Amino acid sequence: MNKKFLYIVFALLLISLGSCKKSYLDTTPSDQIKSEKIFDNINNVRVNLNGVYRMLYMQYSGQEEDGQASMMIVFDFLGEDIVHTATGTSYFRGSYRWADHRSETNALPLFAYRMYYRILANVNILLAGIDTVPNATPTEINNVRGELLALRAFSHFMLVQLFGQRFQKGEANDQLGAPLMTFYSEAPQPRATVAKMYESINEDLNKAIGLLASAPARGIYRTHIDKSVAHGLKARVALTQQDWTLAILHAKEARAAYTLMSNSAYLDGFTDMKNSEWMWGAHQLTEQLPTYGSFYAYMSSNFNSAHTRPNPKLINVLLYNSLTLTDVRRRLFCDDVNDFVNFPGVINASTGQPEPQQVRRRLMHKKFVVADPAVSGGDIPFMRAAEMYLIEAEALVEDGRLQEALDVIKVLAMNRDTSLDPVNIDINDIKSYIDVQRRIELWGEGFRFLDLKRKNQELDRSGTGATTELGQYLTRAAGGIWWQFKIPRREIQANPFINENNP
Amino acid sequence: MKLRGSYGEVGNDRTGSYFTYMNLYTLGYDNGSEPGMIFTQLGNDKLQWETNYNADVAIEVSAFKNRVGATVEAFRRQSKNLLFDINMPITSGVLTRDDNFGSMRNEGIELQLNGVPLKTKSFSWNIVFNATTLRNKIVSLPDSYVGRQNGTKRYNVGRSLYDYYLYDFVMVNPNDGTNLYLPVDKATTANRVIVGADTLTSSTANAQYYFAGSAIPDFFGSINNTFTYKNWSLQALVIYQIGGYTYDNDYQSLMFRGSTSATSNGRAMHKDMLTRWQKPGDISTVNKVDISASYLSQSDRWLTSSNYLNLRTVALTYSFPKKMIARLKLTNAKAYVNGENLFITSKRKGLDPTQTYTGSASYTYAPSRIVSFGLNLTL
Numbered sequence: 001m002n003k004k005f006l007y008i009v010f011a012l013l014l015i016s017l018g019s020c021k022k023s024y025l026d027t028t029p030s031d032q033i034k035s036e037k038i039f040d041n042i043n044n045v046r047v048n049l050n051g052v053y054r055m056l057y058m059q060y061s062g063q064e065e066d067g068q069a070s071m072m073i074v075f076d077f078l079g080e081d082i083v084h085t086a087t088g089t090s091y092f093r094g095s096y097r098w099a100d101h102r103s104e105t106n107a108l109p110l111f112a113y114r115m116y117y118r119i120l121a122n123v124n125i126l127l128a129g130i131d132t133v134p135n136a137t138p139t140e141i142n143n144v145r146g147e148l149l150a151l152r153a154f155s156h157f158m159l160v161q162l163f164g165q166r167f168q169k170g171e172a173n174d175q176l177g178a179p180l181m182t183f184y185s186e187a188p189q190p191r192a193t194v195a196k197m198y199e200s201i202n203e204d205l206n207k208a209i210g211l212l213a214s215a216p217a218r219g220i221y222r223t224h225i226d227k228s229v230a231h232g233l234k235a236r237v238a239l240t241q242q243d244w245t246l247a248i249l250h251a252k253e254a255r256a257a258y259t260l261m262s263n264s265a266y267l268d269g270f271t272d273m274k275n276s277e278w279m280w281g282a283h284q285l286t287e288q289l290p291t292y293g294s295f296y297a298y299m300s301s302n303f304n305s306a307h308t309r310p311n312p313k314l315i316n317v318l319l320y321n322s323l324t325l326t327d328v329r330r331r332l333f334c335d336d337v338n339d340f341v342n343f344p345g346v347i348n349a350s351t352g353q354p355e356p357q358q359v360r361r362r363l364m365h366k367k368f369v370v371a372d373p374a375v376s377g378g379d380i381p382f383m384r385a386a387e388m389y390l391i392e393a394e395a396l397v398e399d400g401r402l403q404e405a406l407d408v409i410k411v412l413a414m415n416r417d418t419s420l421d422p423v424n425i426d427i428n429d430i431k432s433y434i435d436v437q438r439r440i441e442l443w444g445e446g447f448r449f450l451d452l453k454r455k456n457q458e459l460d461r462s463g464t465g466a467t468t469e470l471g472q473y474l475t476r477a478a479g480g481i482w483w484q485f486k487i488p489r490r491e492i493q494a495n496p497f498i499n500e501n502n503p
Numbered sequence: 504m505k506l507r508g509s510y511g512e513v514g515n516d517r518t519g520s521y522f523t524y525m526n527l528y529t530l531g532y533d534n535g536s537e538p539g540m541i542f543t544q545l546g547n548d549k550l551q552w553e554t555n556y557n558a559d560v561a562i563e564v565s566a567f568k569n570r571v572g573a574t575v576e577a578f579r580r581q582s583k584n585l586l587f588d589i590n591m592p593i594t595s596g597v598l599t600r601d602d603n604f605g606s607m608r609n610e611g612i613e614l615q616l617n618g619v620p621l622k623t624k625s626f627s628w629n630i631v632f633n634a635t636t637l638r639n640k641i642v643s644l645p646d647s648y649v650g651r652q653n654g655t656k657r658y659n660v661g662r663s664l665y666d667y668y669l670y671d672f673v674m675v676n677p678n679d680g681t682n683l684y685l686p687v688d689k690a691t692t693a694n695r696v697i698v699g700a701d702t703l704t705s706s707t708a709n710a711q712y713y714f715a716g717s718a719i720p721d722f723f724g725s726i727n728n729t730f731t732y733k734n735w736s737l738q739a740l741v742i743y744q745i746g747g748y749t750y751d752n753d754y755q756s757l758m759f760r761g762s763t764s765a766t767s768n769g770r771a772m773h774k775d776m777l778t779r780w781q782k783p784g785d786i787s788t789v790n791k792v793d794i795s796a797s798y799l800s801q802s803d804r805w806l807t808s809s810n811y812l813n814l815r816t817v818a819l820t821y822s823f824p825k826k827m828i829a830r831l832k833l834t835n836a837k838a839y840v841n842g843e844n845l846f847i848t849s850k851r852k853g854l855d856p857t858q859t860y861t862g863s864a865s866y867t868y869a870p871s872r873i874v875s876f877g878l879n880l881t882l
Binding site for chain 2: 026028029031032033034035037038046047048049050051052053054055058110113114117118120121122125179181184185186187188189221223282283284285288488490491493494495496
């Protein structure tokens with residue numbers, strides 16, 4: 001009896017001593033989700049969809065890599081309408097100097113390529129499995145599918161504009177763009193032609209517009225793509241393809257439900273998407289800010305960073321001078337460096353007073369103002385209704401319908417300058433009038449490089465206040481190799497289909 | 504005489520995770536206040552163990568009552584299915600994933616000789632000599648790694664992981680003090696400079712890479728001498744290496760005055776800078792002083808022979824006589840003087856080739872010379 005008891009005790013001891021650490025027995029990690037779980041219900045799909053939107057403003061592997069927000073800075077710094085004051089920090093300096101995008105080993109081409117393909121990978125996996133989701137209504141599935149297709153089109157649209165030569169209407173456009181990912185694959189893919197990519201972009205957007213027709217209205221935070229945004233993307237694409245009719249049609253559809261903001265709202269700092277004309281943006285919470293970086297650490301006028309303090313961003317003086325004196329947008333730029341009331345500049349968060357170390361220059365901006373100068377977070381604009389007026393007006397001019405163009409642009413212009421008499425808009429000069437309206441309206445929102453490339457215009461920084469010392473180049477001829485991003489070497493090494501880089 | 508051998512296979516699953524075969528998503532990527540997650544791991548369900556096959560054969564002989572002995576040992580360690588983070592096409596949505604990398608082989612021969620040249624009742628001299636030669640070879644590689652430059656080396660099947668692949672620096676241009684390299688193509692290369700009968704290039708963009716030597720020495724080893732006389736014993740260990748090159752990053756950074764930026768303007772320089780090119784006609788192997796770091800371009804100019812001889816340790820020990828110990832009620836008592844790193848000879852003063860496996864010395868500290876005295880008592 002006693003012996004038996006001992007045997008049992010020993011046996012139990014042996015078993016307990018010999019057992020594995022408990023975590024060895026787990027068949028799934030505790031901090032991550034198995035891919036099969038994604039399609040368990042529609043909510044999981046939506047959680048992944050939200051992650052895709054986060055990819056538009058999260059930080060990748062460096063301080064210059066805050067998602068689409070960083071690309072917006074790159075596009076404007078490559079242009080002529082933002083003028084740098086000083087050498088400042090190294091961040092984005094290589095873009096201002098037209099260096100980063102032309103080096104296959106630079107972080108910028110890799111970051112851009114990686115971000116858009118990461119979005120595409122997530123989107124394509126979801127699209128492949130979304131029909132298998134149990135207990136979801138067709139409407140629920142279609143709404144998500146509509147957003148996914150629009151995001152796929154958006155990513156391909158960015159990729160083709162960066163890595164391909166520009167689309168030319170009426171041509172074959174068989175120049176190479178970037179790999180076209182309409183399905184998920186871990187295998188390397190060849191580059192598709194620019195024509196093929198636009199074909200897919202349009203197909204996705206057309207479907208998205210149809211699918212999103214039944215989507216419920218968004219809340220106050222317009223971070224998701226809805227039907228109006230899909231129309232807006234379609235209008236952008238049509239403008240880039242010089243398809244004026246489509247651009248007019250979709251721009252009009254896109255802005256239908258929005259009203260232009262008031263002049264007082266225009267001076268509110270552009271960091272709150274509850275504004276009446278914001279169509280799409282990122283809602284960046286304080287806890288989602290990277291330790292260093294974020295859009296407003298570079299682009300706000302009041303957050304105190306090593307980027308904003310010594311190097312306030314100025315407006316191109318030629319663009320500034322072409323504005324009427326009563327235009328509200330003129331008031332975003334400092335005319336008098338001693339005007340601390342209207343232009344306090346960079347704020348020292350501990351005193352709440354203007355930072356004494358800040359550099360002050362005439363024409364420095366206060367377009368982007370963060371709500372709390374101690375925190376570099378705020379909403380980041382991806383699309384506003386004003387852009388839709390500009391697309392429509394530009395397309396009308398290109399289509400030869402000058403009076404209609406004037407009628408559209410004057411709505412925007414008279415909102416921004418309430419004392420403007422439209423008689424003073426010269427119809428013979430309407431094309432450059434719209435161009436100025438576009439540049440001032442979208443200043444700092446990441447359009448200029450793409451606009452110059454799309455219109456096949458040269459970059460001309462002469463007389464803008466820019467110097468070769470800071471910007472390296474004052475001019476870059478239209479077209480040519482300088483307008484294409486290099487494919488990152490990292491991709492060429494792992495992709496046997498891409499043997500040759502862009503010249 | 505003795506013949507011995509061994510063979511073993513060892514597996515390795517060190518990937519840092521038990522879940523490398525799964526596709527995984529990570530939570531916490533919220534969109535504003537809406538919960539979000541993203542695809543973060545591409546699984547590999549074909550992942551295998553990394554296996555190391557170790558084999559060695561040795562012959563040991565001894566003669567004259569073990570007064571003379573020798574061991575010759577041949578060893579080979581073949582690694583297959585090495586576990587690595589492989590670069591994926593970026594279109595896959597991830598940068599890397601765990602995969603079996605390829606295979607690599609290390610093999611070599613080790614020779615050890617030991618002898619007791621002198622032995623009397625109160626005196627003995629014991630000597631052990633050791634030499635090893637080693638070869639490393641990449642047997643196979645995934646396509647995406649073939650020919651990839653990795654710092655100063657390059658991955659090539661059939662070559663060693665430790666072969667330098669560098670520009671061929673030839674000389675400093677006597678006319679303007681810039682560096683001249685062997686060009687890729689003597690006829691069409693841009694930035695051509697004709698020196699005598701040779702065509703060179705002043706731009707690394709046109710310079711030719713070549714396999715410039717290996718970080719692995721021809722052979723290396725040690726010599727250990729032990730002398731004992733009555734209660735005294737003296738032991739001296741010398742280690743050495745013959746062949747192989749060090750890429751001397753430290754020297755490279757000392758051959759630069761710094762740029763004009765506030766943080767790097769003006770730096771300490773190596774005394775070789777005194778022999779630099781200064782005026783047209785100067786023949787030198789050191790370029791002119793310049794603020795541009797481009798003169799420091801990675802080339803075989805920075806390779807330095809790794810030959811060295813290092814007196815690693817010398818130890819003199821006195822063991823107190825047994826009688827005395829017994830009287831003091833101790834079991835053991837010793838007094839000693841130890842010296843470590845008493846000297847090293849290397850091609851360049853200050854260079855310590857013993858500190859790196861990959862051959863790239865960088866921010867190394869010279870090992871300190873230590874002399875210690877001690878008394879060891881055991882109760």
